[in-house]
Amino acid sequence: MFSIRQLTLALTLSSLATLAVADTTILNVSYDVMRDFYKDYNPAFKKYYANKDNITIQQSHGGSSKQARSVIDGLEADVVTMNMSTDIDAIVEKGKQINPGWEKKFPNEAAPFSSLQVLIVRKGNPKGIKDWNDLTKPGVAVVVPNPKTSGNGRYTFLAAWGAALKQNGGNEAKARELTSAIFANVPVLDAGGRAATTTFMQRQIGDVLVTFENEAEMIAREFGRGNFEVVYPSISIDADLPVAVVDKVVDKRGTRVPATEYLRYLWSPEGQEIAAQNYLRPRNAAVTAKYAKQFPAVKLFGVDLFGGLPAAQKKFFDDGAIYDQIAAEIAKKK
Amino acid sequence: MKFKQSSVLPGFNLSLGYSVLYLSLIVLLPLTALFTKTMGLDWATFWSIVTEPRVMASYRVTFGASLIAATINLFVGLLIAWVLVRYRFPGKRFIDALVDLPFALPTAVAGIALATLYAPNGVLGEPLERIGIKVAFTPLGIVLALTFITLPFVVRTVQPVLEDLEKELEEAASSLGATRWQVFTKVIFPTIFPALLTGFTLAFARAIGEFGSVIFIAGNMPFKSEITPLMIISKLEQYDYMGATAIAVVMLVVSFGLLLLINGLQWWMAKRLGRTK
Numbered sequence: 001m002f003s004i005r006q007l008t009l010a011l012t013l014s015s016l017a018t019l020a021v022a023d024t025t026i027l028n029v030s031y032d033v034m035r036d037f038y039k040d041y042n043p044a045f046k047k048y049y050a051n052k053d054n055i056t057i058q059q060s061h062g063g064s065s066k067q068a069r070s071v072i073d074g075l076e077a078d079v080v081t082m083n084m085s086t087d088i089d090a091i092v093e094k095g096k097q098i099n100p101g102w103e104k105k106f107p108n109e110a111a112p113f114s115s116l117q118v119l120i121v122r123k124g125n126p127k128g129i130k131d132w133n134d135l136t137k138p139g140v141a142v143v144v145p146n147p148k149t150s151g152n153g154r155y156t157f158l159a160a161w162g163a164a165l166k167q168n169g170g171n172e173a174k175a176r177e178l179t180s181a182i183f184a185n186v187p188v189l190d191a192g193g194r195a196a197t198t199t200f201m202q203r204q205i206g207d208v209l210v211t212f213e214n215e216a217e218m219i220a221r222e223f224g225r226g227n228f229e230v231v232y233p234s235i236s237i238d239a240d241l242p243v244a245v246v247d248k249v250v251d252k253r254g255t256r257v258p259a260t261e262y263l264r265y266l267w268s269p270e271g272q273e274i275a276a277q278n279y280l281r282p283r284n285a286a287v288t289a290k291y292a293k294q295f296p297a298v299k300l301f302g303v304d305l306f307g308g309l310p311a312a313q314k315k316f317f318d319d320g321a322i323y324d325q326i327a328a329e330i331a332k333k334k
Numbered sequence: 335m336k337f338k339q340s341s342v343l344p345g346f347n348l349s350l351g352y353s354v355l356y357l358s359l360i361v362l363l364p365l366t367a368l369f370t371k372t373m374g375l376d377w378a379t380f381w382s383i384v385t386e387p388r389v390m391a392s393y394r395v396t397f398g399a400s401l402i403a404a405t406i407n408l409f410v411g412l413l414i415a416w417v418l419v420r421y422r423f424p425g426k427r428f429i430d431a432l433v434d435l436p437f438a439l440p441t442a443v444a445g446i447a448l449a450t451l452y453a454p455n456g457v458l459g460e461p462l463e464r465i466g467i468k469v470a471f472t473p474l475g476i477v478l479a480l481t482f483i484t485l486p487f488v489v490r491t492v493q494p495v496l497e498d499l500e501k502e503l504e505e506a507a508s509s510l511g512a513t514r515w516q517v518f519t520k521v522i523f524p525t526i527f528p529a530l531l532t533g534f535t536l537a538f539a540r541a542i543g544e545f546g547s548v549i550f551i552a553g554n555m556p557f558k559s560e561i562t563p564l565m566i567i568s569k570l571e572q573y574d575y576m577g578a579t580a581i582a583v584v585m586l587v588v589s590f591g592l593l594l595l596i597n598g599l600q601w602w603m604a605k606r607l608g609r610t611k
Contacts, residue, residue, distance in 0.1 A: 065571045072573075090573050146554060148568040188471045189554040191567070203453040205471070318572065319386070324556075328387065331557035 024258050025056040029077035031064035031151070032194050033215055034241075037278040038081075044274060045265050055258055063192045064151045071095060071246065078250050078259040081243045083212075084151040085109075086309045088244050097248040105260075111240035112266035113280040116300060117159040119231040120200070120209040120216055127207045131233045132163045135208060136181035143206035144186050145196040147316075147323050152193035154317055156210040157183075159237040161316070162301050166235050180326045184333070201227070212239065213295075217279035238300040241280070365586065371579040383580045388556055389565050396562040397588070399473060400541035403480035408534050410481075411488025412526075418489070419496040433489050436482055441546030448479055449551040471553030476561065479548045480541040487540065488533035495529040528600050535596040542589050 030038060042057045049055050060067065060075070068087035071077050072095035082088055085103065092098045103110045121129050127140050135142050145153035160182050164175035190196040193211055200209035201223050208231075216230045243263045250256040265271050272284040276291040288295070306312035316322045372380065383389070418430055436444065452459040452469040459470055469475050499522065507517045545563040552559045562585055569578035 063571075065573075069570065069573065094573055146568070149564075149571045186555075187553065189556075191549060191554070191564075195550075203449070203470075204455045205453065319383075319569075319574070319577070324388065327556035331391075331555070334558075 023056045024053050024255060025058060026078040026255050026259050026262060027058040027060065027076060028079050028081060028262070029060045029067050029071055029075060030081040031067055031083050032061055032192065033083070033212065033218065034081060035059070035061050036218060036221075037214075037275065037280065040274045040278065041266070041271060044270055045262055048265060048268075048270070049258065049261060052261075053258060055262075057262070063149070065090075065149075071097060076249050076253070077246050078253065078255050079243060079245055079263055081241070081263075082151075083239065083241050084154070084309060085111075085240070085242045086313055087151070088242055089310060091244075091246070097246050098244055099247045102244040103242065105245070106243065106263060107267060108283050109240060109242065110244060111242045112263075112271065113275045113282055114238055114240045115212040115214050115280055116236045116238055116298060117155050117210055117233075118213045118216055118236065119233055120211060120219065121229050121231055122207060123227055123229060125229055125231065129208050129231055132160050132178060132182070135160070135185060135210075136178060137185075140185055140208065141187045141206040142182055142185045143188060143190075143196050143200045143209045144183070145193050145211075146189040146191055149191045150193055150196075152196070152211060152215075153189075154313075155212070155237055155239050157316060157323060158303065158306065158312060159210070159233075162237055162305050163233065163235045165305065166299075166301060176322070176326070180329065183326055184330045213281070214279040232296050232298050235299040235301065238302045240302075368579055368582055368586065371575065372583050375576050375580060380580050383577050384584045388560070389562070389581060391557040392560045392562040392565045393584075393588075395473060395476065395559060396542055396585075399476040399480055399561075400538050400544075402477050403484055403541050404534050404538035406477075406481050407484050407488045407537050408530065411485060411533060411537075412492055412530060414485075415489045415492040415496055419493060433486050436484075437486050441483060441544065442550065444482055445479055445547035445550035448475070448482065448547065452478065452551070470551050471559070473552075473559050475551040475553065476548050476559060479551050480544055483544055483547055484537035484540050487537040488530065491529045491533035491536065492526055495526050499525055528604060531596060531600050531603070535593060538596075539589055539593060542585065 028038065038057075038059055042059070046055055046057070060070075060077070062070070064083045064087050068080065068082060068090050071080060071091050080088060080091065080098075088098060088102060092100055092102065106112070119129055119135070121127065127137075128134065129140070134140065144156050147153035147157045157179060160179045161175045164178040165171070168174040188196075188199050188205060190199055193215060196209060197211065197215060197219060199205050201219060213230075219228065243266065245256065245259045245263060250259045266275070267283065269284055269287060272282040272287040273290075276282045276287055276294075279294065281295055282288050282291070303309050303312060306315065314321065375383070414433065418426065418433075449470050450456055452462070452475065454460065454463050454468070454470070456470070462469055467474075469478060503521055504517050507521050508514075512520065543563065545561070545567070548561050549564065552561060552564075554560055554564060562581060566578045566581050566585075569575075569581065
């Protein structure tokens with residue numbers, strides 16, 4: 001599947017290269033939900049960079065891990081912008097296209113903005129859902145993407161697990177109980193975040209959808225604001241959305257300077273403002289203050305609660321790990 | 335030896351060589367790559383990957399649903415082929431073209447269309463839900479998607495054989511006093527049976543590998559409605575290339591085994607009916 005995509009991309013790139021030889025072209029390989037953001041950001045960056053070079057930015061979107069795999073398999077991305085640091089780590093380890101230490105090349109562990117997991121409920125909140133505990137009630141159907149195939153789904157799992165830890169003084173058994181009860185209420189496991197949104201909004205399945213805060217804004221734009229409500233749980237997970245320059249590719253293509261600039265500009269006041277407009281939580285204090293109204297204060301915990309994402313992946317999502325065990329228990333009970 | 339005989343058609347050696355080369359490049363090489371990739375695993379690891387309970391459950395779902403779908407199409411496909419060959423009615427050409435649609439349609443589109451139609455709020459899903467039948471996001475949904483995808487196989491393999499069937503044979507049989515049922519079981523059925531079996535095999539084999547349409551309608555619940563291709567994808571999602579190819583090899587071996595078995599059955603049937611080549 002992705003080999004065809006690669007081919008098309010290569011063809012578009014090469015044809016563009018012949019059309020405008022003086023142009024510098026960089027390819028940003030990103031995940032699904034960022035499409036809207038980069039549509040706004042790319043023109044702004046081009047304008048900013050215009051006096052140094054005339055730059056063309058190519059975009060590729062898809063599931064975050066799938067995109068990382070395309071890069072590993074040879075898709076020549078100058079920069080990658082993902083939703084989980086483990087996806088970039090995979091490129092470091094498996095493909096060796098990115099040098100270790102990428103997270104130190106930019107501020108905030110190379111994550112220019114963040115999001116968090118929120119609960120999206122039907123209009124008027126008929127099931128009275130306020131917090132994670134409400135998702136375990138019998139008769140509440142919870143729509144979540146599959147943690148095995150989606151970063152979004154993994155964040156949902158970690159958000160529920162971490163919230164239970166925080167509310168029960170670090171009791172792992174309670175965390176497992178809550179998470180297991182939530183996943184027992186899942187009627188459909190879609191492969192990715194966008195598919196889960198479709199299941200919830202278009203097919204009208206489920207009472208609550210757990211997804212990123214910025215995806216809620218996309219739903220509002222797509223389906224209208226009156227059709228649903230966003231519920232902020234009492235505590236949620238801070239999802240940092242990391243970016244990296246693909247060292248091997250930029251060295252080969254001689255695009256290190258524009259590629260680095262492209263990512264650095266994400267931290268500029270303008271880049272941060274565009275992020276805020278797309279409901280991504282900015283790092284810049286002034287921008288944060290300006291958009292404070294649209295980002296309610298939520299108690300957050302980071303992935304360091306689990307010893308970082310690689311540790312969390314191993315503990316929860318590897319084959320035979322906790323998520324698989326929970327899934328097996330749920331199937332047995334039914 | 336047969337090879338020494340001069341053929342009516344010239345260029346046998348060249349065309350055989352070309353065919354073998356082409357098949358090797360297009361089919362054999364990728365499959366060999368699949369096997370060599372799994373060679374990196376030792377036998378115990380390989381075995382534990384491919385017999386993991388969740389993967390085992392997915393084999394049951396995939397092969398079970400494929401078998402049901404192919405069986406449904408065995409009957410429905412024969413019926414459609416029969417109607418298309420034996421009767422004349424307005425819109426026949428249109429129906430005939432419609433049969434091929436599942437071939438041409440991107441399977442993901444089929445999956446989304448079926449999911450929309452049969453979802454609890456869908457046009458067909460809603461009335462079915464009221465009488466207590468859930469289609470979308472259950473194993474039934476998988477069967478439905480696979481039935482849709484594999485419909486053309488039986489129709490298109492049986493149709494030409496039915497067209498070649500001589501009406502005179504049937505007339506002779508009935509003039510000699512055979513009942514309609516006897517004509518069918520003794521005259522028509524033995525002739526079309528090999529084609530029917532071929533159609534069934536093709537449909538079954540196609541269904542086993544299907545991913546695009548099923549993924550949207552299956553619900554993908556662990557142990558209940560996860561198909562084997564999804565297991566492969568979720569392994570890839572974890573950058574576990576070895577694990578993914580291990581399961582792929584199992585699918586390959588099982589599918590090939592089944593194809594051989596059905597081919598063998600066909601050969602045996604043909605021999606029994608005295609039609610050996």
